[in-house]
Amino acid sequence: MNKTLKGHKIGFVGLGNMGRANARHLHEAGAEVVVWNRSDGPATAAVAIGMKRAASLSELASEIGSGIICLNLTTTQVVEQVVFGPGGLMEGLHKEALIIDFGTTGVPETKAFAKRVNWVDSPVSGGQVGAEAATLTIMAGGSDRDFQRALPLFQVLGKNITHLGASGAGQVTKLANQLIVAQTIDAVAQALRLAELSGVDSALVRKALLGGFAESRILDLHGDRMVRRDFAPGGRAELQLKDVRLMSELADSVGLDSPTLRNSLSQWETFVHEKGHGDLDHSGLFRLYEE
Secondary structure, eight states, X not given: OOOTTTTOEEEEEOOSHHHHHHHHHHXXXXXXXXXXOSSHHHHHHHHHTXXXXXXXHHHHHHHHTTXXXXXXXXXXXXXXXXXXXXXXXXXXXXXXXXEEEOSOXXXXXXXXXXXXXXXXXXXEESHHHHHHHTOEEEEEESOHHHHXXXXXXXXXXXXXXXXXXXXXXXXXXXXXXXXXXXXXXXXXXXHHHHHHHTTOOHHHHHHHHTTSTXXXXXXXIIHHHHHHTOOOOSSBHHHHHHHHHHHHHHHHHHTOOOHHHHHHHHHHHIXXXXXXXXXXXXXXXXXXXXX
């Protein structure tokens, strides 16, 4: 990879399935990457390939100075705690530092965060596969100035990069994406189970549908998982539920009345909480129709 980020010092917080791939790409692009992670294993692995580890969040912020700090965290509450909570980044954050939030975070909270620090909300689509391949779709919200500062990093991590407007616009777009994803997973699960119950090979049904108007990445990738009953987590169902809750809250706040969204929320709540499948991949929703 070209050393397009040589001379940049970048902080990275959150080394889960997505974060560790993103941090590695930034490192391989020539940046000096300083990481912090709640658990030791991923941080130790990052150090082993040449990154630096900060002992605390405030130390990471001090080390980065007026540079850029990336977040790859799971929930709005964790983002708020890591940045603004006791021992958080704010205790060492330079006033010119820029924070890039790659996670799916609540829209009103994101707008509030952006009033306190320089902030770009840039949730992504493409999952772990896209993160590993550096082909993520990146949906960015924030000022023009902050977006331009973040753009060299985005160009290392993704292929489809869109600046959608002011702070929060990226999160709105990601929730629109997740509305489609959540309901399409449900539709694919129903379609393949319908085929099975009718005595038709679901693998062949999936193959046939991939050549027609119903073709989608979800039918391709998650449909394959459903056929094989392989629900080892890539995107965990509990995080899909978190996103469906966020999109339901957003819909209520803007006056969108959606019966299908209400049904989707009910399905994911049942799958995660009543059935206890939160640690499965979100394609595992198929089990609702199998059980």
